[in-house]
Amino acid sequence: MEEILGEALANPLNSCISFKGTREGLHISLGEGAWQDLLKELAVQLDRPGVQSFFRGARVLLETGNRAIGVSELEELIGMLAERQMTLSTVLDDPEAQNVLAKMQASAEGQAVPSAAPQAAASEAPPAAAASEASPPAATEGPAAAPSEGAPAAATEGAAADSTASATKSSAESGSAAGAEHTPGSSPPSEPTPAADPSAAAGATPEDQVPGPGADKETKTTALPPPPEYLPMEHPRNVTPPVSFDDSESKNDSSPALIFRRSVRSGQTLKHKGTIVILGDVHPGAVVIAEGDVFVWGRLRGLVHAGAAGNNSATVSALTLAPTQLRIGTHIARAPDQRTQHTSPAEIARVRGNQIVLEPWNGGRI
Amino acid sequence: MPARVITITSGKGGVGKTTTTANLAIALARCGHRVACLDADIGLRNLDVVLGLENRIAYDLVDVVEGRARLNQALIRDQRVPDLQLLPAAQSRDKTAVNEMQMVQLCGALQNDFDFILIDSPAGIEHGFRNALAPAHEAIIVTTPEVSAVRDADRIIGLIESAQKPTPRLIINRLRPLMIRHGDMLDTPDVLEVLAIDLIGIVPEDEAIVVSTNRGSPVALQEKGGASAAYMRIARRLLGEQIPFQSFDGTTSLLDRIARLLGR
Structure with missing residues (x-):
C-alpha cells in the first residue's frame, strides 16, 4: 500500500500535464515537452492506482498548449484514451485539430446513426x-x-x-x-458560452429605483431609458454572431426554445437567445436571462429577465411567481415584500402601460 | 469492497462540518466499520482538535502527498475507537499545497484498507472545496436552519451537480425546536423546500457539543444524548437502514410532514 502511494507521489503531478474536472468532462492541458514524452507521461498519470477507475468513461477536453497536432498524433491520443475507456470530445485551443476531430466523430457517428x-x-x-x-x-x-x-x-x-x-x-x-x-x-455536444459575471448584472440595478412595498398584485416599475449595461455584452451587435439568428421584431421566435429539465440553483445562470422553459424551480440567487419569454413550471424565486434584448412584450410565467427581481425588456421590478396568498394555479407577469404587472393565469386570455 | 468516499461540505463556515465529520466517523466506527477521516482544511486544521488527537500528530496530509512520509506513518489511530483513523491536515501550509489529482490518488491508496473515507471540506467554493470534492463518491451537505446557510448550501449543491457527482444528501444541524415552535426559526420542511434534496439527518442544538468539542471527546462516543443519538441515526441511514426522522417540534410527526411535502 505505502509503496504504491510512494511511487505515485515520487513524481509530482504539477510537472507538464494538468488535470481539471469540469462539467463538460476532464480538462487535460499539456505543457512543454516532446509529444511522445507527454503521451507517455499522460499514460503513466492515467494508469495510477485509483485514478484509472476514477476516469473511466470520461470525456476529455484537450488543451494542446500552442502545439499543432497532426492527424496521426490525434489518432495516437484517441487510441491511448480509448484503451482506458475515455473519449476525446474537444480540442480547445487548436481549431485545425478540432476540425479533424469533428470529422472523425462525424464519421464514427454517421456509421452508428445512418439517417x-x-x-x-x-x-x-x-x-x-x-x-x-x-x-x-x-x-x-x-x-x-x-x-x-x-x-x-x-x-x-x-x-x-x-x-x-x-x-x-x-x-x-x-x-x-x-x-x-x-x-x-x-454534432459534438456544444460547450456553454461563458456567462457574464452575474455580480456585474446585480450591481447595475440599484434597488432604490424600485418603489417600496404596498402594491400587492401590481408592482410599480420605473422605465429605464437604456437597457441595463450588461445587455450589449450578451448581444454583440457589432460582431458577426457564430450562429446567425434574427431577432428583428419577429416576435420571440427568433431562436428555438430552450427546455431546461431541472432546477436552476443559487449562483447558476441560464441564458438563451430565445424563449426558456424550465421544468423545475428557479432558486433564490439564480439568474435566468432570455431574449424571449420565460416559463417556469415550478417556483420562480430568483432573478429573471425576459425580453432581454429590449423586447417589452415578453412575458414571465410561473406556477408560483415570487422572484427576487423581475425584468422585462427595459423594465425592472422588485417583488412586493408581502404577497397575499394567491389561489390561481399559475401567474403571469407582463408590461402594461409603463409597469410590470403580475396577474393570475386566466386560461389563456391575454 | 473499496471504501465509500464521502465529502462533508456546506459552503458557509461555522455550520458544523468538522463536528459532523468527527461524530459521523465515530458513529460509523462504532457500527464496526473501518473509517478514515481526511482533514482537507489545510492551514486551518480542526478535525484533530475535535477528535482529541492533536497531540499525536507526527506527519500530515501534505507530508504524505509530497513524499516525506508514508501513509501509515501519518494516519493516527483513535485509541477509543480502534476502527477510526485520522489523516490530519497541515497547519503551516495552505490549500494550494495539494491538488485535486493528489486527493484522488490519496483516496485511491486508502480505499482498500477502509470501508469509509470521510473528507472534512473547508468552507467556501474555491480550491480547497474542489480538492475535497474531487475524490468523493458522494457528498453530504451540512446546513443550519438559517437563510444564509441555506443559500450557500444551494450554491454548493449546484456546484456538486455541475461536477457530475450524485446529488448530495442533507444534514440540518443545530435545530432548535423551541424557536421553531415559536416560528422564529426555519423549520425542516422550509429548508427542504428550498434545497429540494434528500434529508439524511437532523441534529438538534445540544450544549453537550460545545463541551465535547472543547474536550476533544465527540458526543458520538457517549451512549446518551440528543445529538449523539442523532449522529448514530445518520450513520445507520448511511449504511442503508430506513430510520424514521425524529420529530423535534413535538407537534406532528416530521416524517409525515416531509412525506406531505414530497407529495407522497
Whole structure:
C-alpha cells in the first residue's frame, strides 16, 4: 500500500500535464515537452492506482498548449484514451485539430446513426438555410439532454464549469462545421458560452429605483431609458454572431426554445437567445436571462429577465411567481415584500402601460 | 469492497462540518466499520482538535502527498475507537499545497484498507472545496436552519451537480425546536423546500457539543444524548437502514410532514 502511494507521489503531478474536472468532462492541458514524452507521461498519470477507475468513461477536453497536432498524433491520443475507456470530445485551443476531430466523430457517428438526424434538420429549417445558417435544432426535438445540445447560447454558470473563451470559440467552430458537413444532431455536444459575471448584472440595478412595498398584485416599475449595461455584452451587435439568428421584431421566435429539465440553483445562470422553459424551480440567487419569454413550471424565486434584448412584450410565467427581481425588456421590478396568498394555479407577469404587472393565469386570455 | 468516499461540505463556515465529520466517523466506527477521516482544511486544521488527537500528530496530509512520509506513518489511530483513523491536515501550509489529482490518488491508496473515507471540506467554493470534492463518491451537505446557510448550501449543491457527482444528501444541524415552535426559526420542511434534496439527518442544538468539542471527546462516543443519538441515526441511514426522522417540534410527526411535502 505505502509503496504504491510512494511511487505515485515520487513524481509530482504539477510537472507538464494538468488535470481539471469540469462539467463538460476532464480538462487535460499539456505543457512543454516532446509529444511522445507527454503521451507517455499522460499514460503513466492515467494508469495510477485509483485514478484509472476514477476516469473511466470520461470525456476529455484537450488543451494542446500552442502545439499543432497532426492527424496521426490525434489518432495516437484517441487510441491511448480509448484503451482506458475515455473519449476525446474537444480540442480547445487548436481549431485545425478540432476540425479533424469533428470529422472523425462525424464519421464514427454517421456509421452508428445512418439517417435519423437529417430528417430532424429538414423539419427544423429549409434545406437551403440549413447549410448556410447552421441553425441548431429546436431543443424540444432533442432527448432529455437537450439543454446543452440544442442551444449554443444557453449556459449554466458555476465555478466548476470552467468555460473559457477558447471553449466558446471551439464551440462555434464545431457548430458551423457540424452544419456544413453533417447534421446538427450528430454534432459534438456544444460547450456553454461563458456567462457574464452575474455580480456585474446585480450591481447595475440599484434597488432604490424600485418603489417600496404596498402594491400587492401590481408592482410599480420605473422605465429605464437604456437597457441595463450588461445587455450589449450578451448581444454583440457589432460582431458577426457564430450562429446567425434574427431577432428583428419577429416576435420571440427568433431562436428555438430552450427546455431546461431541472432546477436552476443559487449562483447558476441560464441564458438563451430565445424563449426558456424550465421544468423545475428557479432558486433564490439564480439568474435566468432570455431574449424571449420565460416559463417556469415550478417556483420562480430568483432573478429573471425576459425580453432581454429590449423586447417589452415578453412575458414571465410561473406556477408560483415570487422572484427576487423581475425584468422585462427595459423594465425592472422588485417583488412586493408581502404577497397575499394567491389561489390561481399559475401567474403571469407582463408590461402594461409603463409597469410590470403580475396577474393570475386566466386560461389563456391575454 | 473499496471504501465509500464521502465529502462533508456546506459552503458557509461555522455550520458544523468538522463536528459532523468527527461524530459521523465515530458513529460509523462504532457500527464496526473501518473509517478514515481526511482533514482537507489545510492551514486551518480542526478535525484533530475535535477528535482529541492533536497531540499525536507526527506527519500530515501534505507530508504524505509530497513524499516525506508514508501513509501509515501519518494516519493516527483513535485509541477509543480502534476502527477510526485520522489523516490530519497541515497547519503551516495552505490549500494550494495539494491538488485535486493528489486527493484522488490519496483516496485511491486508502480505499482498500477502509470501508469509509470521510473528507472534512473547508468552507467556501474555491480550491480547497474542489480538492475535497474531487475524490468523493458522494457528498453530504451540512446546513443550519438559517437563510444564509441555506443559500450557500444551494450554491454548493449546484456546484456538486455541475461536477457530475450524485446529488448530495442533507444534514440540518443545530435545530432548535423551541424557536421553531415559536416560528422564529426555519423549520425542516422550509429548508427542504428550498434545497429540494434528500434529508439524511437532523441534529438538534445540544450544549453537550460545545463541551465535547472543547474536550476533544465527540458526543458520538457517549451512549446518551440528543445529538449523539442523532449522529448514530445518520450513520445507520448511511449504511442503508430506513430510520424514521425524529420529530423535534413535538407537534406532528416530521416524517409525515416531509412525506406531505414530497407529495407522497
